[in-house]
Amino acid sequence: xxxxxxxxxxxxxxxxxxxxxxxxxxxxxxxxxxxxxxxxxxxxxxxxxxxxxxxxxxxxxxxxxxxxxxxxxxxxxxxxxxxxxxxxxxxxxxxxxxxxxxxxxxxxxxxxxxxxxxxxxxxxxxxxxxxxxxxxxxxxxxxxxxxxxxxxxxxxxxxxxxxxxxxxxxxxxxxxxxxxxxxxxxxxxxxxxxxxxxxxxxxxxxxxxxxxxxxxxxxxxxxxxxxxxxxxxxxxxxxxxxxxxxxxxxxxxxxxxxxxxxxxxxxxxxxxxxxxxxxxxxxxxxxxxxxxxxxxxxxxxxxxxxxxxxxxxxxxxxxxxxxxxxxxxxxxxxxxxxxxxxxxxxxxxxxxxxxxxxxxxxxxxxxxxxxxxxxxxxxxxxxxxxxxxxxxxxxxxxxxxxxxxxxxxxxxxxxxxxxxxxxxxxxxxxxxxxxxxxxxxxxxxxxxxxxxxxxxxxxxxxxxxxxxxxxxxxxxxxxxxxxxxxxxxxxxxxxxxxxxxxxxxxxxxxxxxxxxxxxxxxxxxxxxxxxxxxxxxxxxxxxx
Amino acid sequence: xxxxxxxxxxxxxxxxxxxxxxxxxxxxxxxxxxxxxxxxxxxxxxxxxxxxxxxxxxxxxxxxxxxxxxxxxxxxxxxxxxxxxxxxxxxxxxxxxxxxxxxxxxxxxxxxxxxxxxxxxxxxxxxxxxxxxxxxxxxxxxxxxxxxxxxxxxxxxxxxxxxxxxxxxxxxxxxxxxxxxxxxxxxxxxxxxxxxxxxxxxxxxxxxxxxxxxxxxxxxxxxxxxxxxxxxxxxxxxxxxxxxxxxxxxxxxxxxxxxxxxxxxxxxxxxxxxxxxxxxxxxxxxxxxxxxxxxxxxxxxxxxxxxxxxxxxxxxxxxxxxxxxxxxxxxxxxxxxxxxxxxxxxxxxxxxxxxxxxxxxxxxxxxxxxxxxxxxxxxxxxxxxxx
Numbered sequence: 001x002x003x004x005x006x007x008x009x010x011x012x013x014x015x016x017x018x019x020x021x022x023x024x025x026x027x028x029x030x031x032x033x034x035x036x037x038x039x040x041x042x043x044x045x046x047x048x049x050x051x052x053x054x055x056x057x058x059x060x061x062x063x064x065x066x067x068x069x070x071x072x073x074x075x076x077x078x079x080x081x082x083x084x085x086x087x088x089x090x091x092x093x094x095x096x097x098x099x100x101x102x103x104x105x106x107x108x109x110x111x112x113x114x115x116x117x118x119x120x121x122x123x124x125x126x127x128x129x130x131x132x133x134x135x136x137x138x139x140x141x142x143x144x145x146x147x148x149x150x151x152x153x154x155x156x157x158x159x160x161x162x163x164x165x166x167x168x169x170x171x172x173x174x175x176x177x178x179x180x181x182x183x184x185x186x187x188x189x190x191x192x193x194x195x196x197x198x199x200x201x202x203x204x205x206x207x208x209x210x211x212x213x214x215x216x217x218x219x220x221x222x223x224x225x226x227x228x229x230x231x232x233x234x235x236x237x238x239x240x241x242x243x244x245x246x247x248x249x250x251x252x253x254x255x256x257x258x259x260x261x262x263x264x265x266x267x268x269x270x271x272x273x274x275x276x277x278x279x280x281x282x283x284x285x286x287x288x289x290x291x292x293x294x295x296x297x298x299x300x301x302x303x304x305x306x307x308x309x310x311x312x313x314x315x316x317x318x319x320x321x322x323x324x325x326x327x328x329x330x331x332x333x334x335x336x337x338x339x340x341x342x343x344x345x346x347x348x349x350x351x352x353x354x355x356x357x358x359x360x361x362x363x364x365x366x367x368x369x370x371x372x373x374x375x376x377x378x379x380x381x382x383x384x385x386x387x388x389x390x391x392x393x394x395x396x397x398x399x400x401x402x403x404x405x406x407x408x409x410x411x412x413x414x415x416x417x418x419x420x421x422x423x424x425x426x427x428x429x430x431x432x433x434x435x436x437x438x439x440x441x442x443x444x445x446x447x448x449x450x451x452x453x454x455x456x457x458x459x460x461x462x463x464x465x466x467x468x469x470x471x472x473x474x475x476x477x478x479x480x481x482x483x484x485x486x487x488x489x490x491x492x493x494x495x496x497x498x499x500x501x502x503x504x505x506x507x508x509x510x511x512x513x514x515x516x517x518x519x520x521x522x523x524x525x526x527x528x529x530x531x532x533x534x535x536x537x538x539x540x541x542x543x544x
Numbered sequence: 545x546x547x548x549x550x551x552x553x554x555x556x557x558x559x560x561x562x563x564x565x566x567x568x569x570x571x572x573x574x575x576x577x578x579x580x581x582x583x584x585x586x587x588x589x590x591x592x593x594x595x596x597x598x599x600x601x602x603x604x605x606x607x608x609x610x611x612x613x614x615x616x617x618x619x620x621x622x623x624x625x626x627x628x629x630x631x632x633x634x635x636x637x638x639x640x641x642x643x644x645x646x647x648x649x650x651x652x653x654x655x656x657x658x659x660x661x662x663x664x665x666x667x668x669x670x671x672x673x674x675x676x677x678x679x680x681x682x683x684x685x686x687x688x689x690x691x692x693x694x695x696x697x698x699x700x701x702x703x704x705x706x707x708x709x710x711x712x713x714x715x716x717x718x719x720x721x722x723x724x725x726x727x728x729x730x731x732x733x734x735x736x737x738x739x740x741x742x743x744x745x746x747x748x749x750x751x752x753x754x755x756x757x758x759x760x761x762x763x764x765x766x767x768x769x770x771x772x773x774x775x776x777x778x779x780x781x782x783x784x785x786x787x788x789x790x791x792x793x794x795x796x797x798x799x800x801x802x803x804x805x806x807x808x809x810x811x812x813x814x815x816x817x818x819x820x821x822x823x824x825x826x827x828x829x830x831x832x833x834x835x836x837x838x839x840x841x842x843x844x845x846x847x848x849x850x851x852x853x854x855x856x857x858x859x860x861x862x863x864x865x866x867x868x869x870x871x872x873x874x875x876x877x878x879x880x881x882x883x884x885x886x887x888x889x890x891x892x893x894x895x896x897x898x899x900x901x902x903x904x905x906x907x908x909x910x911x912x913x914x915x916x917x918x919x920x921x922x923x924x925x926x927x928x929x930x931x
Contacts, residue, residue: 191874191878191912198910202909202910206909207909207910207911208909208910208911209903209910209911209912209913210874210906210910210911210912210913211912211913212877212882212912212914212915213882214915215882217882220915222901222915223901223913223914223915224913226900226901226913227901227913397881397882398882416697416698416701417697417698417700417701418698418700419700420594420698420700420701420703420704443874443875443878444878445878447881481597482597485704
């Protein structure tokens with residue numbers, strides 16, 4: 001007897017939805033409305049008067065915005081269809097986004113941040129009326145201080161690179177306060193630290209010295225010895241590095257920096273493998289940062305606003321970005337009067353919804369739960385590494401044969417030399433199986449790189465599925481390379497034209513620019529018609 | 545975009561036979577006697593099959609018989625023969641370096657916009673010799689020595705690059721053609737020279753030592769490194785600008801008419817002397833504050849002793865306690881895959897003194913601290929088939 005439901009194949013026959021959905025502006029249908037408000041009753045109108053002219057001129061638009069006019073149901077369909085043309089973290093086994101894997105962001109926390117208690121808040125309202133959220137910020141700061149071993153935390157930054165920028169800005173201010181600002185003009189980093197460290201240091205005016213791994217694949221302490229001098233302002237390192245290798249001599253690195261009066265800055269954006277196991281301050285670091293969206297279960301990048309946390313030792317507390325939340329008696333206040341502060345690096349007090357999500361995430365897990373997160377993330381990673389290294393043509397260069405912490409930067413170099421199929425091509429083909437895949441930051445230090453990071457969120461079955469996809473694509477690279485070379489086959493978009501991205505003349509990041517650059521100056525007629533219709537409806541409303 | 549192919553039928557024959565190369569009729573006879581088998585033609589077929597998959601039935605300009613025609617046919621493509629070796633195609637064991645150069649020239653003359661060649665450094669040198677400067681070339685690695693940067697990482701990668709070239713979509717980057725004197729190599733004293741800088745089609749990861757994000761970003765990286773070196777040049781110091789693509793860019797940054805393949809003397813933004821010998825260099829720096837500006841030459845990581853022999857041990861010793869200003873893109877260091885930079889001045893004591901860590905200038909505000917070893921102390925790694 002045949003089964004009523006066919007058994008599913010081992011590898012998914014994924015196919016992305018194709019809706020050929022127009023751009024939302026192209027859906028513009030003059031006169032259509034999402035909401036048609038009721039006419040104001042005569043008595044109300046009389047009592048209130050002319051609302052529009054009562055508004056200050058600075059708040060009034062002389063011309064209505066040229067927004068598309070569309071019915072509610074059509075708008076809903078539009079965005080649902082777009083979401084189906086996406087390969088989001090809630091759909092795929094997202095471990096291929098190594099260093100930036102989306103761990104599961106618990107949905108219960110979405111319910112919390114959507115309560116009117118939070119959504120109705122305004123950053124400029126009297127803090128006396130926002131005591132609850134300030135208490136959450138204050139408490140989250142203390143929990144992150146405990147997790148890092150540091151003295152104080154600022155949650156103001158809205159992303160990892162911004163947090164790194166705050167780190168180097170505090171370091172610069174610290175040296176300047178001691179009269180050593182001119183003397184210390186160099187920052188040392190490693191080639192496998194996140195490149196934002198080198199970038200932020202350069203932005204801050206420092207010369208950047210990069211250290212390559214030693215013969216065993218570990219950060220080269222002898223090179224550091226050769227590099228440090230009284231000109232060194234700081235070492236800025238990620239640990240574990242992007243290879244997933246933990247620097248076993250990290251204490252020596254910090255001590256070397258301190259021996260010449262430099263500070264030690266720790267990029268802990270991704271602390272998935274070390275939560276509750278090591279602490280930055282215990283290793284002697286002066287400053288570190290976390291990305292709430294990599295470690296603490298909040299949305300991330302294009303999936304939502306990022307959020308950073310800067311944690312510092314006592315000596316750097318005066319330089320923290322601000323304002324900071326202080327507890328005075330049983331009240332929470334904002335302290336913006338901190339003369340040595342590097343000032344605001346982001347608007348207001350940080351990305352409040354993410355701080356609330358982080359607070360909820362940490363409180364739900366507790367200290368033993370945080371440690372379990374790290375242990376599971378490391379176990380998942382080393383299990384996946386074993387499965388990946390079983391695939392002929394895949395390797396894990398540097399510190400070969402050693403365990404890794406929370407991620408691994410692998411290489412397809414052997415497969416590439418054998419077949420001519422590159423890591424990028426493998427990644428494009430992996431999408432045909434419904435899997436996201438990423439190579440590496442530039443420069444590609446590991447040849448033909450790919451970076452996998454399972455975090456604690458993914459099950460053994462999902463890790464097996466991901467490894468099976470890569471094994472299949474590697475087999476295809478050998479046996480049917482054209483299938484890989486001409487991929488993707490199951491996606492809505494084939495190859496994108498990168499040339500357009502390199503040419504400012506062809507960038508069109510707004511509807512108006514798209515009209516102007518691709519259809520000429522006179523082609524804004526449709527949009528202009530929209531403006532006229534909206535204007536007409538606004539004046540009708542005003543007259544009503 | 546027409547592709548031309550020239551195969552050096554004898555390339556690689558001396559490698560497995562342990563002869564450190566295949567140059568010269570006597571070595572080739574000895575290689576055959578020891579059981580050496582030419583592999584260039586089969587490597588070319590491997591590459592052309594990838595081209596054929598993308599462009600079935602495409603015409604390839606080539607030389608007669610074993611110098612390309614056979615490989616084109618075997619890969620299922622259509623040869624258009626534009627050159628015949630004098631000794632006739634049948635006598636495949638008697639082609640000469642001049643045949644390679646003449647074939648390359650004929651391919652260019654017949655309209656090839658890219659000259660593919662199968663061979664090693666010697667073949668690369670002969671191809672470059674036969675072409676006017678600026679004609680793109682790409683090596684299918686098949687030789688014994690491959691110090692040059694103009695080779696694809698493997699035959700399949702070469703074929704994929706040729707296919708993209710045919711589509712008309714690939715930019716080029718500059719690569720070095722290096723060759724060393726095999727007799728001296730057999731005597732334990734490698735002495736490669738930089739013969740030419742040639743354009744090579746580039747796609748990320750498909751050419752040796754070419755893994756930058758885009759060729760444009762790589763050219764920009766060379767420029768940034770050169771600008772960084774220029775910013776570190778001090779007044780009143782005499783600089784010996786060594787050969788290489790990055791030091792040539794430094795010459796352009798300084799606005800000087802320097803020699804890309806030679807050593808030039810520069811002081812206070814002026815060109816004091818061009819293309820000097822070791823003795824002239826020594827006379828130019830003796831008793832003055834001076835430094836040699838050198839770059840990483842070839843894929844092995846040499847900063848001294850390969851392609852810049854004008855910087856002799858006596859010259860380097862005369863430069864004082866900090867003899868080198870090393871300038872290179874970060875990518876050059878990445879391409880070493882963890883191996884140290886190497887010095888081989890010919891004076892072991894000097895090499896030992898230079899060993900340790902070097903500052904490598906990579907941009908106006910960037911540098912790397914990188915280990916450097918005496919070449920004799922470090923085994924030279926590479927394609928185990930080749931070195």
